[in-house]
Amino acid sequence: MVAAWGPLPFTPYLRPMPWGGQRLASWVGSHHWPIHEPVGEVWLLADHPHHSSVVASGPWAGRSLRELMVEHGPELIGRRGDRFPLLFKLLDARENLSIQVHPDDELARTWAPGEGGKTEAWVVLEADPAAHILLGLKPGVDHAVLKRELATGTLPLCLARYEPRPGQCYFVPAGTVHALGGGTAVFEVQQTSDATFRLYDWGRVDAQGRPRALHLEAGLACIRTQPEGAGLQKPQPLDPGLEQLVASRFFQLRRWTGPLSAEAAGPAVWFAVTGSARLGDTPLSRGTLLLLPAAAPPQPLHLEAETILLETRWES
Secondary structure (H helix, E strand, C coil): CCCCCCCEEECCEEEEEEEEECCCHHHHCHHHCCCCCCEEEEEEECEECCEECEECCCCCCCCEHHHHHHHHHHHHHCCCCCCCCEEEEEEEECCCCCEEECCCHHHHHHHCCCCCCCCEEEEEEEECCCCCEEEEECCCCCHHHHHHHHHHCCHHHHEEEECCCCCCEEEECCCCCEEECCCEEEEEEEECCCCCEEEECCCCECCCCCECCCCHHHHHHHCCCCCCCCEECCCEEEECCEEEEEECCCCEEEEEECCEEEEECCCEEEEEEECEEEECCEEEECCCEEEECCCCCCEEEEECCCCEEEEEECCC
């Protein structure tokens, strides 16, 4: 007998990174947190060879997202598919991330076999006063300029610079050159892919004094100089308490602000930024993510005052 479908919580998965820190501990809870390692990424929901998220509680507890996709894919995402289409994570850039680029679906087949394309979006959760984001090439920067600046170590001068503030949303289509600057923590939604090509890494070395590998040939092949829609997004009002942050062909990202009550239908993923909410009988508090499967009945959604939820939807 198949268990009833309702909101699914998952156990977060922590990825140590040399540029990470301790900022995300307050988002996922100290019981999940290592004492000393710098954590750069927390994967909240993933169906990827590197990690498959595990249901944390309820009738499906202990089942991995990979298992559920194999056995109940259409019931989860509303259509057939080899993988759950999106990956959700938190990022803590204590230091600058590398300047990098992700391939689109077509180029991933050549440069990252086994992976897909990677279009993504960030919602800023925390930002130090001096934090910055590098995203997109400045006007007039083409591949010839990029090759020249790469050779001289001055690639950062080619990128547009933003000053991130909590609540801002940035869209990063595949092919966009970008880097999160130190002092920034974000919620990220992306296509399910881990294909990243580093172009520049700020002279960073590991404990043995060795620089991390760069991927210049692949990176240059995947760059789009003027990707449509990249950069800081202007929220678009939809209904009272609801605005659209990103509308791409891969996902739609919306923000709900309480107090309000509504009805929620799947498939969708919900993430709580602040406050207190309830999806059906399941609570949502700061740092909590829930997947509402396509087969779940519509759920009452209630947001208390000063609550902010992010909702992500996709074509089903």
